[in-house]
Amino acid sequence: HGNLQSGTLPYDFSRRLLDLAGRQSKLKYAYLTTSGAMANECAMRVCMQKRAPGHRIMAFxxxxxxxxxTMTSVGDNAAARDGLPVNTAVDYIPFWSDAAAAKIGGKTKFIDYALGEVERYATRYPKGHACFVMELIQGEGGFNVPPKEFLEELMKACRRHEIPIWDDEIQAFGRTSQMFAFEHFGLGDYVDVFCVGKMTHACAALWTEDMKPRPGLLSGTFTGSTVDFTVGLSVLDQLENGGFYGDEGLFAQHQAAFRAQAEALVAKHPEWFPKTDDVLSPIGGVGGMMRLTPFGGAKDKIMAAAKAIYAEGAITFWCGHGPFHLRLLPPLPVLKLEEWPRIFAVLERGLAKV
Known part of the structure; x- marks a missing residue:
């Protein structure tokens, strides 16, 4: 399927996604892509055209x-840019951290600090920003879950400065207490541009009427295959009708089961979970995004733990840039609640090898 020849499935998928997103947002249009990175590229173009000549990006x-x-230029990971030029001007805003908030004097002071950074950059570059791109819950950055007030105050600041808000949910979509992370936080009215991928198979950039680009900005001869949209439609239907969301939904039950097993493991092996200034709690996450922080978040030990756990029979990965964490993304729609003890037995055997 592409812009020169296409069947009806891309439209069907787009319409379904927009109907779901529009329940609690003003998102009205969609453009389909073959990867999350390309969805982000399209979102950036929409924002830049809207705010031209403003071209700077605010990011966490x-x-x-x-x-x-371009995406490696925006992403805050120097290793991913090794040997590459930086082609985009980015101003980084501190993301929520329980530990950093505790050090600075609490939630209100940390929010004020982050707001001050937004105001500083917006004042330094008047009308210079194309957007503020936000992962509402950070993925690779550490499965960091902020309080709603943190995000909302920054979004209000963006509104004051007419900076579009771009919600990147390529990892968080479908995995929180609601289908969309902006629904989880109740912040859909602030979202101007939105990106999704991975879980949906087909990837997409969405935007509101106010952000509608001029003809010619977005185009592509290949937007995906029939199977992408067929599976994507099935995924959306299952997410909507599977009983996964809400305080009593299956994902909340899995998060509770994960935390119960994690707390038991921490109590059994406190030596694996030392308290540090940077790790206030060794257990974190929301819904299907789960985080465990053994060994004080030391990078070498976290990486060794993930490999040892894999050898014992479970797949984990790491996230964070210091402290580092074990990242769990279990297949919750098919995982049974009674399997969590067996999973943690594997984790325990792997951690014991480090």
Whole structure:
């Protein structure tokens, strides 16, 4: 399927996604892509055209945006840019951290600090920003879950400065207490541009009427295959009708089961979970995004733990830029609640090898 020849499935997928997104947002249009990075590229173009000649990007520290040249320029990971030029001007805003908030004097002071950074950059570059791109819950950055007030105050500041808000949910979509992370936080009215991928198989950039680009900005001869949209439609239907969301939904039950097992493991092996100034709690996450922080978040030990756990029979990965964490993204729609003890037995055997 592409712009020169296409069946009806891309439209069907787009319409379904927009109907779901529009329940609690003003998102009205969609453009389909073959990767999350390309969805982000399209979102950036929409924002830049709207705000031209403003071209700077505000982004959160520790964000991950994808692997294209421009997305590695925006993402806050120097290793991903090794040997590559930086082609985009980015101003980084501190993302929420429980530990950083505690050090600075609490939630209100940390929010004020982040707001001050937004105001500083907006004042330094008047009308110079195309957007503020936000992972509402950071993925690679550490499965960091902020309080609603943190995000909302920054979004209000963006509104004051007419800076479009771009919500990147390529990792968080479908995995929180609601289908969309902006629904989880109740912040859909602030979202101007939105990106989704991975779980949906087909990837997409969405935007509101006010952000509608001029003809010719977005185009592509290949937007995906029939199977992408067929599976994507099935995924959306299952997410809507599977009983996954809400305080009593399956994902909340899995998060509770994960935390119960994690708390038991921490109590059994406190030596694996030392308290540090940077790790206030070894257990974190929301819904299907789960985080465990053994060994004080030391990078070498976290990486060794993930490999040892894999050898024992479970797949984990790491996230964060210091402290580092074990990242769990279990297949919750098919995982049974009674399997969590067996999963943690594997984790325990792997951690014991480090």
């Amino acid at each position: 520290e520790h964000c991950f945006m994808g692997r294209s040249l």
